[in-house]
Amino acid sequence: MNHLAGTSERKSEMTASLVTVFGATGLAGGAVARSFAKAGWTVQAATRDTESEQARALAASGIVPVYADLDERASIRQAIEGSAVVYLSGPSLTNRWDVGQAVQGINVCDAVAEVATPHFIYQSAMVREARGVLGFGSKRAIEERIAELGISATISRPGIFMDIFLERFPVRRTNEGYELVFPLPADCLLDLIAVEDVGRAAVAVATDPDKHVGQTYELVGDNISFRDIARTLTEQLGAPVKAVSLPVEQLAQAWPQGEGLFRWFASARTLASPDEGQALVGSMQDFRTWAIMHGDALSRF
Numbered sequence: 001m002n003h004l005a006g007t008s009e010r011k012s013e014m015t016a017s018l019v020t021v022f023g024a025t026g027l028a029g030g031a032v033a034r035s036f037a038k039a040g041w042t043v044q045a046a047t048r049d050t051e052s053e054q055a056r057a058l059a060a061s062g063i064v065p066v067y068a069d070l071d072e073r074a075s076i077r078q079a080i081e082g083s084a085v086v087y088l089s090g091p092s093l094t095n096r097w098d099v100g101q102a103v104q105g106i107n108v109c110d111a112v113a114e115v116a117t118p119h120f121i122y123q124s125a126m127v128r129e130a131r132g133v134l135g136f137g138s139k140r141a142i143e144e145r146i147a148e149l150g151i152s153a154t155i156s157r158p159g160i161f162m163d164i165f166l167e168r169f170p171v172r173r174t175n176e177g178y179e180l181v182f183p184l185p186a187d188c189l190l191d192l193i194a195v196e197d198v199g200r201a202a203v204a205v206a207t208d209p210d211k212h213v214g215q216t217y218e219l220v221g222d223n224i225s226f227r228d229i230a231r232t233l234t235e236q237l238g239a240p241v242k243a244v245s246l247p248v249e250q251l252a253q254a255w256p257q258g259e260g261l262f263r264w265f266a267s268a269r270t271l272a273s274p275d276e277g278q279a280l281v282g283s284m285q286d287f288r289t290w291a292i293m294h295g296d297a298l299s300r301f
Helices: 027-038 053-060 073-080 098-115 137-149 195-207 226-237 248-254 256-265 275-281 287-293
Strands: 015-022 042-047 064-067 083-089 119-123 153-158 172-174 177-182 189-193 216-219 222-225 241-245
Touching: 015 027, 027 042, 027 053, 027 083, 027 119, 027 195, 042 053, 042 073, 053 064, 064 073, 073 098, 083 098, 083 195, 098 119, 098 137, 119 137, 119 195, 137 153, 153 195, 177 226, 189 195, 195 216, 195 275, 216 275, 222 226, 226 241, 226 287, 248 256
Parallel strands: 015 042, 015 083, 042 064, 083 119, 119 153, 153 216, 177 241
Antiparallel strands: 172 177, 189 222
C-alpha cells in the first residue's frame, strides 16, 4: 500500500488550525492531542499504524490518524504538510534506545524545516542538569538540532508523569492493603506533572506563538517524595500503601534503558519549580488532586 498517495493534494495549503501530533498514541502525546481537539483545533495523529487500537480510539474522538514512520523523512514531510503546528512527543525509552530516539526526533526537526512549518513544539525532558544520562542524551540532541536549524520552535520540559502510577508502576494489592514498588529511595523528591497539564500547556503555547516561539518551559505540577506519594495514595484508597524501594539494579534487569534515568532522579539535583507551568495555564494538578481525579482507576489494581 502507498501510504503517501494523495496526501499532497489533500494538504496543499496550510490550515491555520491544523496541528499534527507525533506520539499521540502514547501517554503524553495522547493527552496533548485530546487537549488540542477539546480546544477546537483540527488534530492529526501521526502514527505508523493508522489501524491500531489506539489510533482507532483517537479517530472515534474526532482526531484523524495519518501515516508517518519516524525513520522515513518523506513520510514525515507528507504527514505534516499544511500544519500550522507540529508537536513531537518522542517514543518511550521502553521501545527505543537513546540513539534511535535521537535519529527519529532529528528526522522530524529536519522535515519541519523543509516544509517550513510555522510552529514546532518539542516535548523534551528535564535535561538542564542531566549529563551522560541515557534517555536524556537524545532529548538534548534534538534540542540542539532545533537550534542549529533555526526553526520557529518552543520546547517543553515536563517532569515525570503522574500517570505512570496507573501504567508502569501501579499499586499492587497485598494482604495488608497495597504496596507501591518504585526504583527510588522513599525520601527522594520528584518533579511530577499530570499529562492533562502537559496538553493544556501545549495548547497555550500554540495559541500564542508570537509570545512562545524561542522559549523553553519546565513543566511541573508538584515536588513530592516517593514516601508522600504512598501516603497520598493511602488517603485516596482508604487502605495502607507501603512504599517499597526497588533496587535500581533489579529495574535494569527488566528495563535496562531506565537504570541511568532513575540513578539520576535519585541524585542531588535541582528540582524544577511549578511557576513556569502555572504562568502558562494557571492552576496545575498537584499529586493529591491527580489521585482524587483518578481514584476509580487507581482502585482497579
